[in-house]
Amino acid sequence: MSRKIFTTTALAATLLSTSVERAQADFGDALVGGIVGGVIVGAIHDRNHRPSRSAPRGVSSASRQLARDVQTALNHFYFNVGAPDGVLGRQSRAGISQYQAYLGFPSTGDLSEFERQVLITAYQRAQFGGPQVTQVVANHPQGMRGLLTVVRDEMLGVSRPPVVEAAAPVAPQPQAPAPAPVQTAAPAAPPAAPAVPNFFNGQATGGASGVSLASHCNRVALVTSSNGGYTELGTMTDPIFALNEQFCLARSYAIAEGESLVAQVPGATPQSIAQQCQGLEPLLQTHVASLSLQPRNLVLQGVMQFVLNSGMTSTDLAGTARICLSSGYLTDNMTIAIGSALILVTLGEASYGELPGHHLMQGIGTAQQRDFAAEWLRASLPSAGATTTEVSFTPGPESRNALILAAVDGATGGAVSVTAPAPAPAPVTAPVTK
Incomplete structure (x- = not known):
């Protein structure tokens, strides 16, 4: 992929x-x-005729490389910030704000360490590929961006149900009728089953x-x-x-x-x-x-x-x-x-x-x-x-x-x-x- x-x-x-x-x-x-x-x-x-941007004085090469990594990842997930130059200027801040808003983070334009880790990890996983990446990209209405939500939830420890093919949802199978209970008291209600995710809940704008x-x-x-x-x-x-x-x-x-x-x-x-x-x-x-x-x-x-x-x-x-x-x-x-x-x-x-x-x-x-x-x-x-x-x-x-x-x-x-x-x-x- x-x-x-x-x-x-x-x-x-x-x-x-x-x-x-x-x-x-x-x-x-x-x-x-x-x-x-x-x-x-x-x-x-x-x-x-446009003035070129230069890095602020005192910015280390390591910091510029981190900034380039952020810009490269943002571009990959379609938060366009222009050419990765290692300078987080106005266009980069705007892209960061869009990324934060997409994942439900405060749109500050400045990445927290957790937000940066989610972005970079998702980008690295996208480069590595594999069946999970292919499945997310194929089924999520936002395509490659869906990988960001998967990585965010994993790093937050949020349990996610398996990704379901959106085009052909699995219909529930009929169950055989349960035998009549022996006791007269009503049995305890079973725990609620996890909800099947709906990836097309008002998000497709085709x-x-x-x-x-x-x-x-x-x-x-x-x-x-x-x-x-x-x-x-x-x-x-x-x-x-x-x-x-x-x-x-x-x-x-x-x-x-x-x-x-x-x-x-x-x-x-x-x-x-x-x-x-x-x-x-x-x-x-x-x-x-x-x-x-x-x-x-x-x-x-x-x-x-x-x-x-x-x-x-x-x-x-x-x-x-x-x-x-x-x-x-x-x-x-x-x-x-x-x-x-x-x-x-x-x-x-x-x-x-x-x-x-x-x-x-x-x-x-x-x-x-x-x-x-x-x-x-x-x-x-x-x-x-x-x-x-x-x-x-x-x-x-x-x-x-x-x-x-x-x-x-x-x-x-x-x-x-x-x-x-x-x-x-x-x-x-x-x-x-x-």
């Missing part, structure tokens, strides 16, 4: 390399404006389908790892699973792309970004709901009205949508994630239409509609042999596009083919407002 985690991280990092160049070229020092009433306000600065995409991708990753790697065009036997793999890979890329932009917004934290992107949810719900009810062109016409009413320039709105797309996937809020992707497609970045297509294909965050899914996926990918100047959503070999198109054919009942259909109509574009 540990090897799989690093493989996915490496893939996302490779995909991100061209994204950073694109983000700097598109946005540079441009403002990431406020969405409808100033939901997100900040500035993206050139990293070369949208209309109620499915957590984070948990879904954890399961996909486990199967991919056991299969020895990602499905390739020549070895594809299950088109739906092949699309699942590419869906989760695209999700990882979208998260990494947004995080690279958030790192350039002074004072921003994942928590503050998530709170601000939350304001988009009621504005995007209608458009996301229409995804499974209307064809692609009608959905985009509706989103266009939202774009025109936002009062933002196309550049600012696109930057905000990328950040909220990442935040939506990190917080498992499918309305924000899908809605942000729809905004980017409406602004002319058709390749982001791959994401709504995957959601429709798998029925996550929206009702499953595979015919509509095929329309979105085919329109998001360039035709075979076509030349385009558009930057791809997920840079990679052309074989990826062929794999997705062939899987779409197989998933919708057609013959599996590596030849892409005719180019889709050009996406609707928004005027640049001043």
Whole structure:
């Protein structure tokens, strides 16, 4: 499992390399404006102009290494604190506060020794792997983060019942009727059985389908790892699973792309970004709901009205949508994630239409509609042999596009083919407002 985690991280990092160049070229020092009433306000600065942080005088190398270990562990459990530099600054304090809040500790921003031991122990256990780690990651709605709660309870001496497969709970077996008691007095009541843990008690926020995409991708990753790697065009036997793999890979890329932009917004934290992107949810719900009810062109016409009413320039709105797309996937809020992707497609970045297509294909965050899914996926990918100047959503070999198109054919009942259909109509574009 540990090897799989690093493989996915490496893939996302490779995909991100061209994204950073694109983000700097598109946005540079441009403002990431406020969405409808100033939901997100900040500035993206050139990293070369940002002052570097240095360690306070008198800090020993051992202390800096401890701080690096903390930062590395926080990043591993998705409490993003940036590059581990051994300096626990504002971003690191914010990540520590999120970690503390997640485990029910006081959110002080300063780790107690016990809190640090829980964090480091959980990280070391994640690196070592093993059946228990695999089971927790596969069944917990928060995926890898669930390991933190297990280690915390163990160190507190809290007895935990065995982890139960959430997808297939074990039904209680009927018992034979007990023989009639001889004595006339009522027997003493037996001790109460321990409650079976409910890992989905209001915690899955996967949208209309109620499915957590984070948990879904954890399961996909486990199967991919056991299969020895990602499905390739020549070895594809299950088109739906092949699309699942590419869906989760695209999700990882979208998260990494947004995080690279958030790192350039002074004072921003994942928590503050998530709170601000939350304001988009009621504005995007209608458009996301229409995804499974209307064809692609009608959905985009509706989103266009939202774009025109936002009062933002196309550049600012696109930057905000990328950040909220990442935040939506990190917080498992499918309305924000899908809605942000729809905004980017409406602004002319058709390749982001791959994401709504995957959601429709798998029925996550929206009702499953595979015919509509095929329309979105085919329109998001360039035709075979076509030349385009558009930057791809997920840079990679052309074989990826062929794999997705062939899987779409197989998933919708057609013959599996590596030849892409005719180019889709050009996406609707928004005027640049001043």
